[in-house]
Amino acid sequence: MLKFVYTFLLMLGAAWGPVAHAESVLFLNPGKTDEAFWISYSQFMQAAAKDLRIDLRILYSQRMPELTVAQARLALQGPDRPNYLVFVNEQYVAPQILRLAQGSGVKLFTVNASLTANQLSLLGERSDRLGSLVPNDEEGGYLMLKELIRQHPPVAPGQVIELLAFSGLKITPSSQLREQGMLRALAEHPEVRLRQVVYGGWSRGRAYEQAKLLFRRYPNVSLVWSANDEMAFGAMQAYSETGGVPGKDALFSGVNTSPAALQAMIDGRLSVLVGGHFTLGGWALVELHDVEMGVDLDQYGGRDRLIPVLQLIDKAHAKRLLAMGASPDYGVNFRRLSAKGRPTSYRYPFSLQTLMR
Structure with missing residues (x-):
């Protein structure tokens, strides 16, 4: 090396x-x-x-x-x-x-x-x-989950909304802060249950492999929070392979204003996008x-x-x-x-x- x-x-x-x-x-x-x-x-x-x-x-x-x-x-x-x-x-x-x-x-x-x-x-x-x-990384993570929850159809009393989260790297400050913001929003919504947080290392390929396992483990997940766009795309690919439709059967979020992320927002495959940094x-x-x-x-x-x-x-x-x-x-x-x-x-x-x- x-x-x-x-x-x-x-x-x-x-x-x-x-x-x-x-x-x-x-x-x-x-x-x-x-x-x-x-x-x-x-x-x-x-x-x-x-x-x-x-x-x-x-x-x-x-x-x-x-x-x-x-x-x-x-x-x-x-x-x-x-x-x-x-x-x-x-x-x-x-x-x-x-x-x-x-x-x-x-x-x-x-x-x-x-x-x-x-x-x-x-x-x-x-x-x-x-x-x-x-x-404002912490606020970005917070805004993303708040908007995902706002867009989700309401659930009956006693029912829960299941959430998966794809964070970046444990030793990266931006990843830590976005995750903290996500957890702050989660604390405000007892109807949402966080099933698991995984660390996708900002990578589409790694998030895809993780998501393939997670969607089998938690088939009722309907919200997916991701700390960047690449991990969101990896998770969306895995979800599509289960027969689900991103933006319809489950709502996905991501961070960054890459052309691919902007187009996914326009097309409705990404439901929430945060960017500007x-x-x-x-x-x-x-x-x-x-x-x-x-x-x-x-x-x-x-x-x-x-x-x-x-x-x-x-x-x-x-x-x-x-x-x-x-x-x-x-x-x-x-x-x-x-x-x-x-x-x-x-x-x-x-x-x-x-x-x-």
Whole structure:
């Protein structure tokens, strides 16, 4: 594995090249190069970088935290260092990256999953850690189950609605938080019985194999909650093979605004879809560009912020987002979002509504 990591890094290092502008950003993308969510995440960042004239480089770690750390080591201790390193605290890699960054001169910014309270207390204050933008994952998990239950036909007194849940990874903060939100909604509905939570590792194939067993074990399940779209598709495939019709005989939910998920929402196969967090990397670049221009983020909402980007996507939203994805700039003027020269009452309008205007 280690040999593969360094071979992979050498190949990527050749593509890094000299920095073309003073303001350079490297994003360590934790996903795979064929993973719809992380591809869309990178595309939105590229649109922001082009508008803001930022020299952006993106490296994928293929869901291997050891590769993320190796990429960070090369970027932070090699000869061609970026001005800013943006990364995700996926599988809790942040402490290792912060240790590598000491004395490098590179400024750090975390997105999607930031440092935990325990990590922050252990690492202390760091002048090179600029801040973070994370989504409302707990609320997203909550909203998803609440909407599934709302859409389910009412049951007679004494009867129950059976639920299956597909979470991501036990050691991933976003997975943990979405699951907590699901459990909060469940506590508000005693008529719903959670049969089992399984960890599908964000994978369609793994969720499919799990769902084949679970639907045999629990044939009366009529609600299926999934922490991302890929696991929802795996569960839907397994359910279809039992003769059931997703969206009719059982209601399915998922997270992410991939083209496939948006189309499934439009077609009615997905009953509930939550999304919008693919934008966080692009919004982070707006803040980093402002930092470069001398803006103090503490005066405009704080350095570490939870952004309510996860929201319910209805069919009308899905159609607009599908059309928007075909535009290379997403129709957003990122420069106009800057806090530079604005009163301190200004707050960055980081939301899906900014895309929908």
